[in-house]
Structures are given as C-alpha cells and as structure tokens.
Amino acid sequence: MTILVLNAGSSSLKYQLFAFKADGTHEVLSKGGVERIGLAGSFVAHKGRGGAEIRIDGDIAGHTDALKKVFAALCDKDCGVISGVGDISAFGHRILHGGEDFSSSVILTEENLEKCAKNIDLGPLHMPANLACVEACKKLKSDIPNVGVFDTAFHSTMSKTAYMYAVPYSYYTDYKIRRYGFHGTSHRYVSGQAADYLKKAGCKTSRIVTCHLGNGSSVAAVKDGKAADTSMGLTPLEGLVMGTRSGDIDPAVIEFISRKTGESISEILTVLNKKSGVLGISGVSSDFRDISAAAAAGNERAELALSVFAYHVKKYIGSYAAVLNGLDAVVFTGGVGENSADMRARITKDLDGIGIRLDEAANKSIARGVLSEISKAGEAVRILVIPTDEELVIAKETYELVGGCA
Numbered sequence: 001m002t003i004l005v006l007n008a009g010s011s012s013l014k015y016q017l018f019a020f021k022a023d024g025t026h027e028v029l030s031k032g033g034v035e036r037i038g039l040a041g042s043f044v045a046h047k048g049r050g051g052a053e054i055r056i057d058g059d060i061a062g063h064t065d066a067l068k069k070v071f072a073a074l075c076d077k078d079c080g081v082i083s084g085v086g087d088i089s090a091f092g093h094r095i096l097h098g099g100e101d102f103s104s105s106v107i108l109t110e111e112n113l114e115k116c117a118k119n120i121d122l123g124p125l126h127m128p129a130n131l132a133c134v135e136a137c138k139k140l141k142s143d144i145p146n147v148g149v150f151d152t153a154f155h156s157t158m159s160k161t162a163y164m165y166a167v168p169y170s171y172y173t174d175y176k177i178r179r180y181g182f183h184g185t186s187h188r189y190v191s192g193q194a195a196d197y198l199k200k201a202g203c204k205t206s207r208i209v210t211c212h213l214g215n216g217s218s219v220a221a222v223k224d225g226k227a228a229d230t231s232m233g234l235t236p237l238e239g240l241v242m243g244t245r246s247g248d249i250d251p252a253v254i255e256f257i258s259r260k261t262g263e264s265i266s267e268i269l270t271v272l273n274k275k276s277g278v279l280g281i282s283g284v285s286s287d288f289r290d291i292s293a294a295a296a297a298g299n300e301r302a303e304l305a306l307s308v309f310a311y312h313v314k315k316y317i318g319s320y321a322a323v324l325n326g327l328d329a330v331v332f333t334g335g336v337g338e339n340s341a342d343m344r345a346r347i348t349k350d351l352d353g354i355g356i357r358l359d360e361a362a363n364k365s366i367a368r369g370v371l372s373e374i375s376k377a378g379e380a381v382r383i384l385v386i387p388t389d390e391e392l393v394i395a396k397e398t399y400e401l402v403g404g405c406a
C-alpha cells in the first residue's frame with residue numbers, strides 16, 4: 001500500500017511517500033517540499049529514487065498546482081518512484097486543529113470535512129491550507145481515502161481542570177476558548193516509544209514529560225499513554241519560549257504596548273508570533289545554531305536567550321512532575337531536543353533534587369536517529385533522547401484507518 005503524507009502550510013507543502021508491506025513494515029520511497037506557493041519564485045525540492053535530488057521551478061498558484069508538481073516529481077522519468085497518481089492508495093493529511101470534534105484520526109468524509117471547516121477560525125493561518133490540500137487531493141483522485149491526523153487530538157484526554165482557562169465560562173461555551181495543545185503527533189509518538197523502553201527496563205509506572213523543542217516548542221505531561229497536560233493553548237503561541245514566539249506572557253502587555261506604540265492588537269500579535277522568542281531576546285536569529293555560535297563568541301543577549309529558553313523548559317518539567325505526582329522519564333525531541341547537547345545540559349542542570357541527573361559524557365556522545373538514554377545510572381528519572389517522526393505516525397494512522405494492505 002502506497003501512502004502519500006501531506007503537511008500543508010499557507011505557502012508550503014511538505015510530503016513523504018511511504019510503501020507499506022502486508023506485514024505492516026514500511027519504506028520511505030521519496031520526500032520533498034513545495035515552497036512559495038502563490039508567490040513569485042515557487043519551486044519543488046524533491047528527493048527521489050536513490051536519494052537523487054531534483055528541483056522544479058515554475059509558477060505554482062495554489063495547492064492543486066503544487067500537488068500536480070509533486071506528482072511530476074514522483075513520476076520523473078529519471079528518479080521517479082511511481083508511474084502515476086493511480087499508484088497511490090491513500091492520502092494522509094496533517095490537520096492543525098481538531099477543536100473538540102476530533103479526538104483521533106478520521107477518514108475525511110464530507111461530514112468530517114464540514115466539521116473541520118467549522119474549526120477554521122481556531123487555526124486561521126493553517127486550516128485553510130490544510131483543507132485546500134484535501135480538496136486538491138480529491139480533485140486529483142476522487143476514489144481514494146483522505147485521512148486527517150490532527151495536531152490537537154492526542155491532547156483530547158486532558159481533564160477539564162487542565163484545559164479550562166479562568167475566564168468567563170461563556171467564552172468556553174460560546175467561542176470554544178480553552179487549551180487544546182499542539183505537536184500531538186510528536187508527543188504521542190515519543191511518549192509511546194519511551195513507555196515501551198521503560199516497560200522493558202522494568203518500570204511499573206509510566207509518568208513521562210515529553211519536551212518537543214524546535215522552532216516551535218511544547219511540553220506534555222503523559223500518564224500511562226494519555227496526555228494529562230500540555231504547554232500550548234488555544235493557539236501555538238502559549239507555553240514555552242520558542243524560535244520567534246513569546247510563549248507565556250502577561251496578556252496586559254498587549255494593551256500596554258498598544259498605548260505606547262499605537263500598534264493594533266493584530267500587529268502586536270504578529271510581533272509576539274514572529275519577532276519574539278529567542279529571536280526577540282537575542283536579536284541574532286531564531287535558529288538555535290546561530291544563537292549558540294553568537295553566545296559562544298561572547299554575545300550576552302544570545303546567552304540570555306538560551307538561558308531564558310532553558311529556564312522555561314525547566315519550569316514546565318517541575319510543574320508537570322507535580323501534575324503527574326512524580327516522574328519516570330523526561331524525553332527530549334525536535335531539532336533542538338535531539339541535537340543540542342548544550343541545551344539538554346542547561347535544562348537538566350540542578351534538577352537532581354527531583355531525581356533528574358544527566359550523564360554528561362552520554363549526553364555529548366549519543367548516536368543520531370536512535371533512542372538514547374542520557375541519565376546517570378541509578379537515578380529515579382530516566383532522561384531519553386528520542387527522534388520524532390510525525391510523518392511516519394501520520395502514515396501509520398492512515399494505513400490503519402484505511403484497513404491495512406490494499
């Protein structure tokens with residue numbers, strides 16, 4: 001069974017093509033991305049057969065156009081991996097917001113698509129692109145299933161105590177204002193991997209904090225496979241300090257800045273989403289490699305950005321240790337969590353009071369792409385680095401929902 005996984009942004013489209021065998025094992029046939037959809041200078045960057053890389057330039061007006069270009073690359077005469085759209089058995093889509101309607105992945109029937117459309121205002125930047133991509137797939141090949149895998153779904157097990165904001169209750173009933181959480185596919189995958197690891201290590205409970213640290217960052221508290229709490233909220237702006245997002249701030253800052261600068265609420269929210277976080281503090285970059293290099297060269301604001309970022313992750317770990325009544329494991333994943341030994345060391349420094357102690361040597365020498373334990377032997381809490389694979393989870397969900405081998 002051949003499954004095309006699609007992750008659509010407003011002007012981008014990432015894709016990965018998976019082949020599943022009858023025994024459920026899989027292989028990635030190809031992957032790539034379309035950039036600058038609807039803008040000047042659009043192109044497809046594609047990795048095909050044998051890892052061959054090709055780039056297709058040309059006008060790409062919308063997601064339908066983008067998908068046609070993706071198929072041109074997938075069927076390329078030199079490095080193609082399929083002969084046509086007829087070879088695809090199902091499309092798996094990453095959908096940003098499931099609202100309160102979706103607690104698991106679903107086949108995107110007309111009824112489910114109508115429910116998705118009602119949630120557009122919960123994710124106005126991403127949802128139109130996600131749904132446009134589903135429509136483009138239906139147009140291209142109407143007789144195969146489209147599966148929706150929601151970023152919010154894993155967090156649907158949070159209790160009302162955890163997800164309610166302390167605002168007038170009517171905001172919740174009338175406007176669905178509450179914590180939803182994001183990065184759910186990643187938190188689910190790495191917490192599942194960690195739980196399997198803990199079980200093999202003889203651990204009787206499974207109280208895990210998963211730290212997905214990348215450009216966007218979030219933390220989740222996971223008990224026995226179920227999300228108990230998470231740091232992102234109604235939108236991905238809440239929670240940790242991120243590449244360009246502020247994370248938690250006093251909401252009164254918005255009116256204060258508006259009075260000082262005359263900017264509108266929407267302009268200030270753009271600043272909080274795009275010009276804040278470690279970029280805002282450091283003034284250097286949103287990229288952690290650039291900031292680390294600047295900090296190493298003596299840039300004090302870059303150093304401050306890294307320490308504020310680490311401090312906030314640490315605060316959430318402590319808070320979720322309380323939520324879970326103790327911890328069995330802390331998991332690091334995402335571009336920063338998987339690759340930055342320095343950031344893992346900063347976050348776990350002085351946490352031995354709650355049983356978290358890093359093995360410095362192991363932290364610095366982990367192999368890429370595999371689960372690694374980096375805690376000191378004998379400590380109560382295991383520290384694990386687990387590579388995330390959101391596309392694989394979407395492909396597996398799609399495979400299961402459309403009934404295995406076809």
Ligand code: AMP
Nearest residue numbers: 214215216287288289334335336339340
């Ligand atoms: P993601 O959004 O998960 O793809 O993560 C992207 C972030 O990971 C960027 O800010 C990168 O700078 C950061 N990153 C990737 N590799 C490293 C590394 N070796 N050290 C520090 N940060 C890294």
